[in-house]
Amino acid sequence: MTSQQHRAVPATATPTRRPGSVRRTTTHDSLRPDGLLAAVTLVARGRDLRTEIDGGHTVLDEARLEVEVDYPRRQVRRISADPAHPRLTELVGVNASSGFRGAVAEALPGERESGSVRFQLLDDLPTALLVSGYAISAGQAPLPAPVPRPRSGLQYPDLCAGWIAEGTLMSRLTETGVVPISEGPLAPEVEPDDPLGWHEHEPLPPHGMRRRRRLDVWRDGEVVRVEGFFRDSHRSGDGVETVVHEYTVHATVDPATRRFVTSEAEIGALPWPECPVAAASAGRLAGLPLTGLRAEVRRNFTGRSTCTHLNDTLRALEDVGALLEHVR
Structure with missing residues (x-):
């Protein structure tokens, strides 16, 4: 494991809920209860909460998703x-990575347009599962000589800023035949004193991966201001949680035209020196x-000016349209 990660500063708190605002929070926990190389159980939870003008609150939507995946086959x-x-079982047997979102669109027509929490949990599943492979490399004992492992078909040169052909990651992959991993900074606690700041979820166990999101609209x-926070983190076998990826996107939207006016991404932590270039792509939402x-x-x-995980954070902002209906 290397320590080449881009050294930014991960978030240490969650903002106070604003009167009249709507907050969506989601978590995707990738768990391996039967061992690092066994099946993955992915437990996802989420909630939409409106903070009333008088300080009260209303739960607008909530959902829970549990998926067992044959990880080597991604099935x-x-x-x-x-x-x-009623049609969710049609997803049994499909590939949980490539083609999964298309399968969701076919099995659950209209789900994307609903802007529901359930859809966001389904939509985030493929890349949450992809990132969960970090736990395998991080959790295995070092070998005397690296053993090459085939990489995912979703990973290739110039896929994103971190995978640029001449970059740190690809250079090491070319030299060793092994996809390297980078050890990130310790993951600060972001759960606020406010018990309603995040939805309820279980503690992350050893060798678990967590993708968490917070979307505030006010x-x-x-x-209309929008803040989208995203973090991937890993808990080691010793119980130490570190950040793998983290961004916060700040944007404004014209409520009359429902178009973005401004957008920028703030980096919390990224795994490779080349990754920060991708932050500028958030400005293209304007x-x-x-x-x-x-x-x-x-x-x-x-391509190389973008980031797969920042893209997913930007994609999730489509649901600002649905949340805006509930903002006071």
Whole structure:
């Protein structure tokens, strides 16, 4: 394991909820209860909460998703959700990485347009699962000689800023045949004193990976402000939690046109020296509509000026349109 990670400063707190605002929080926990090389149980939870003007609160939506994945084959073995959906079982047997989002669109028509928490949990699953492979490399004892392992078909040169052909990661991969990993900074606690600041979720066990998101939406004069926080973290076999990826996106939206006015990404922690270049891609949201943002990012936010995980954070902002309906 290396310590080449881009040294920024991970978040140490969660902002206070603003009167009239709506906050969505989600977590995806990738667990390996039967061993590092066994199946992955992915438990995802989320909630939409409005903070009332008088300080009260209203739960607008909440969901839970549990998926068992044959990790070597990336195949869904079992899936359940609350709230349930009659066609969810159609996802059993599909690839949980490549093509999963298309399978969700076919099995659950209209789910994306709903802007529901359940859809966000499903939509974030493929890359949360992809990142969970970090736990295997981090948790295995060092070998006398590296043993090359095939990398995912979703990972290739110039995929993103971190995977640029001449970059640190690809150079080491070329030299050793092994995808390197980078040890990040300690993960500060971000759960606030406010018990409603985040939805309820279980402590992360050893060798677990957690993807957490927070999306705050509130009115500020004639604009709507948006803050999207994202962190991937890993808990070692010794119980130490470190940050793998972290961004916070700050944006403004014109509520009349429902288009982005401004957008910028703040780096918390990234694994490779080349990764920070991708933060500038968040500025490309300016002028884009909320509707169809997931498809727009997938089509046009590609290559070495972007980041797969920042892209997912930007894609999640499409649901600002649904949350805006509930902002006071």
